[in-house]
Amino acid sequence: MLSSCPAPPAAGQQFITENRTGSAGGDCGGDLTAVRAGHGALIEYLDQVVDHRSRQGLRYELGFLLAVVVAATACAGHDEVAAQAQWAADAPVGVLRALGAKPDPLTGTISTPSEATLRRALAKVDTAELQRMSTEWTQALRASASDGESDGESAGLPAVAIDGKSVRGAAAGGNPRPHLLSAATHDGAIVIAQRQIPDKGSEITELAALVAELDLTGTVVTVDALHTQRATAEHLVGVKNADYIMTIKANQPRLLAAAQQALSGPGTDFVEHTEDDRGHGRTEERILRTTPVTDEMAIDFPHAAQLFRVIRHVGGLDDQRRTKEVAYCATSLAPDRATAPDLGELLRGHWGAIENKIHWVRDTTFNEDASTLRTGTAPQAMAIIRNTLIAAFRLTGWTNLKQARRHFAHATSRCVDLITKPLKTVKLQT
Numbered sequence: 001m002l003s004s005c006p007a008p009p010a011a012g013q014q015f016i017t018e019n020r021t022g023s024a025g026g027d028c029g030g031d032l033t034a035v036r037a038g039h040g041a042l043i044e045y046l047d048q049v050v051d052h053r054s055r056q057g058l059r060y061e062l063g064f065l066l067a068v069v070v071a072a073t074a075c076a077g078h079d080e081v082a083a084q085a086q087w088a089a090d091a092p093v094g095v096l097r098a099l100g101a102k103p104d105p106l107t108g109t110i111s112t113p114s115e116a117t118l119r120r121a122l123a124k125v126d127t128a129e130l131q132r133m134s135t136e137w138t139q140a141l142r143a144s145a146s147d148g149e150s151d152g153e154s155a156g157l158p159a160v161a162i163d164g165k166s167v168r169g170a171a172a173g174g175n176p177r178p179h180l181l182s183a184a185t186h187d188g189a190i191v192i193a194q195r196q197i198p199d200k201g202s203e204i205t206e207l208a209a210l211v212a213e214l215d216l217t218g219t220v221v222t223v224d225a226l227h228t229q230r231a232t233a234e235h236l237v238g239v240k241n242a243d244y245i246m247t248i249k250a251n252q253p254r255l256l257a258a259a260q261q262a263l264s265g266p267g268t269d270f271v272e273h274t275e276d277d278r279g280h281g282r283t284e285e286r287i288l289r290t291t292p293v294t295d296e297m298a299i300d301f302p303h304a305a306q307l308f309r310v311i312r313h314v315g316g317l318d319d320q321r322r323t324k325e326v327a328y329c330a331t332s333l334a335p336d337r338a339t340a341p342d343l344g345e346l347l348r349g350h351w352g353a354i355e356n357k358i359h360w361v362r363d364t365t366f367n368e369d370a371s372t373l374r375t376g377t378a379p380q381a382m383a384i385i386r387n388t389l390i391a392a393f394r395l396t397g398w399t400n401l402k403q404a405r406r407h408f409a410h411a412t413s414r415c416v417d418l419i420t421k422p423l424k425t426v427k428l429q430t
Helices: 042-047 062-073 081-090 093-098 115-124 127-145 168-174 203-210 230-239 253-262 340-364 378-395 401-409 412-420
Strands: 159-166 179-185 191-197 220-223 243-248 271-279 282-292 306-315 321-331
Touching: 042 062, 042 127, 042 412, 062 081, 062 115, 062 378, 062 412, 081 115, 093 412, 115 378, 127 191, 127 378, 159 203, 159 340, 179 203, 179 340, 179 378, 191 203, 191 378, 203 230, 220 340, 230 243, 243 253, 243 340, 253 306, 253 321, 271 340, 282 340, 306 340, 321 340, 340 378, 378 401, 401 412
Parallel strands: 159 220, 220 243
Antiparallel strands: 159 179, 179 191, 243 321, 271 282, 282 306, 306 321
16 A cells, blocks of 8 residues: 655755645655556546647646546545545645646646636536546456456346436525436446436437447346337337336326236236345335237337336335335337346346435435536536446445545545556455
């Protein structure tokens, strides 16, 4: 592990920041810039994000600003931009140099970005480039960490979940909440695409743009009822060569009525599959019933090959049922491609990946809903950074992500390792 002490300055040299002035000397030596950028390190990917800012008067490289935000966000208590700027102001000079800070060519001093500087960078960053960086790095990390085993995905059925999320805290002053639409793998819960919905836009019309650059051939795309649309089904199957699982609700009344009729009757007339879970203070029973789509059903929905119903009973550990939920779904997967257990696993994978492992974690661990960022691309940029860290923590052994953030907050040198070293060479879980 690298020392958290700063690198010593040249004789007579002083280092300053926008928030403090002082010597960079310390009681331990070493230059952290020597570790900057091992092959496959996150900082290499951050440096590749195209900077569209004017070069005139440019004080900080974009890669350095992004590295500061990522490193600070990894630490507990640094969810807001003001805290991230303070983290940089307090960081040893050796850490700043390792993250890409460059001395002033005239004075030899190193300064740190202010809160306003970080806000401007986040508000103007090319989020398509930032998302590409995040996807490429996390997928490379996932490949290096993989042992060839599946993680919650049916064999032969790779799946991607698509869902939207609003950033509630940014709605202050009557402003609309920034709304983000994300696509994440069921296996590993890695966000592979994300778009910020325009203030007067809709998730429905943005889905095609979200998946435009994704190769979804042979992939099952799972969506909630909002996206159960004829055009979406046609686009996924006809254009993207994917399959779909769509929840059917009242926004598609004719399809819902047809599904209810097709799946009614005694259980002996259908293929059924039952699953039981017990834990976390409750019991849950799920009964899944399937039927192939036939001409007699008059199901007028593109590429629908199978319908299924899930009845979900939830109760206490005393086995007394408390609630009952019924959901209907349509899928382009024929019965010979997806059995009832497969469909149940894919449906669970949708909520497990994007709701429980991404959206919930961004809210509870990174306090995203409390964020007031709403200018330009800043909300989406910060969401991408949080997604990147969530994937990095999980793929390097952390299960308690709050504990992971506390771990990084204890020593800035750990953040240097996170940013500048290939993670397969860094033991993050302790």
